[in-house]
């Protein structure tokens with residue numbers, strides 16, 4: 001057996017709802033089943049794929065995955081857009097747990 005990979009990563013379940021995905025009906029079959037990056041269409045391997053959690057649209061369950069570069073961009077966008085629509089964030093000096101978690105996730109993706 002090969003050694004377990006240390007690169008496999010998943011977006012924490014609590015943060016999945018913050019990440020904006022492309023609309024399901026616009027995606028190819030390969031992207032909906034996680035064979036290709038849901039944003040950029042890059043071919044994914046077990047070493048490069050980042051798990052974006054389970055999503056349900058009209059009763060259809062799908063499990064998108066993405067490459068690190070696109071995930072980083074999506075997490076950055078989620079982090080930057082967050083305080084404007086969050087009722088718990090009270091300004092730059094008093095950000096909620098979700099906002100802090102998004103920031104930590106972004107730092108982790110930069111490694």
Ligand SMILES: [Zn+2]
Nearest residue numbers: 037040067070
């Ligand atoms: Zn990508």
Ligand SMILES: [Zn+2]
Nearest residue numbers: 086089096099
């Ligand atoms: Zn917030």
